[in-house]
Amino acid sequence: MRARQFGVAEAVRRVVVHQSHRLHVRINDRRADEAEPVRRQELDLASLCRDAVATLAPEAVRRRHQLACALPPDALRVVGDPELLGVALRNLVENALRYTPEGGQITVSAGQEQGETFVSVRDSGPGVAADELDQLTERFYRGRDVRAEGSGLGMALVQRICELHGAILGLRNMPAAADGHGDPAGFLACIHWPAAPAARG
Numbered sequence: 001m002r003a004r005q006f007g008v009a010e011a012v013r014r015v016v017v018h019q020s021h022r023l024h025v026r027i028n029d030r031r032a033d034e035a036e037p038v039r040r041q042e043l044d045l046a047s048l049c050r051d052a053v054a055t056l057a058p059e060a061v062r063r064r065h066q067l068a069c070a071l072p073p074d075a076l077r078v079v080g081d082p083e084l085l086g087v088a089l090r091n092l093v094e095n096a097l098r099y100t101p102e103g104g105q106i107t108v109s110a111g112q113e114q115g116e117t118f119v120s121v122r123d124s125g126p127g128v129a130a131d132e133l134d135q136l137t138e139r140f141y142r143g144r145d146v147r148a149e150g151s152g153l154g155m156a157l158v159q160r161i162c163e164l165h166g167a168i169l170g171l172r173n174m175p176a177a178a179d180g181h182g183d184p185a186g187f188l189a190c191i192h193w194p195a196a197p198a199a200r201g
Contacts, residue, residue, distance in 0.1 A: 038081035045076040052089040070109040092121040100125035115195030127173035
């Protein structure tokens with residue numbers, strides 16, 4: 001029975017890797033020098049966050065995680081491809097769900113700071129070894145101590161989507177709140193759009 005279960009799990013893993021690879025190739029083929037590398041339309045980033053959380057809420061319940069949003073009440077406008085940005089957001093949330101031990105906390109946030117628009121996913125997982133942070137966006141890279149299922153393509157996809165949108169992906173370990181009452185230690189993935197340069201008079 002165990003051998004059969006392992007065979008099914010391995011077959012599913014291979015399908016996921018194959019589909020992720022095809023999606024990565026399709027996105028990577030959209031060169032930055034093409035006239036229209038992505039669909040350009042104004043969209044509500046906060047709404048995309050809510051959609052991603054709603055889609056993955058059943059998985060959060062299955063893993064006994066607390067999955068929450070911290071979003072502005074008003075629309076948060078950015079210009080980009082809603083399909084690709086949706087893929088990026090879901091990848092970040094899926095990673096947080098997968099690598100956070102059962103019963104963890106995952107928060108999806110979005111807003112503006114100092115003229116920059118951002119969306120972030122913070123979890124209460126163990127984080128990543130400091131010397132591996134720069135490797136997380138490499139295709140098929142999986143950490144030394146990773147035991148969770150995955151294709152190793154998620155962060156590479158997110159990185160490419162950010163490049164196509166002129167956005168920056170930041171990944172870092174987060175310490176616990178100093179007063180012991182705020183966010184626990186964990187991992188933060190943040191996409192931000194740099195502020196437009198001020199016009200010269």
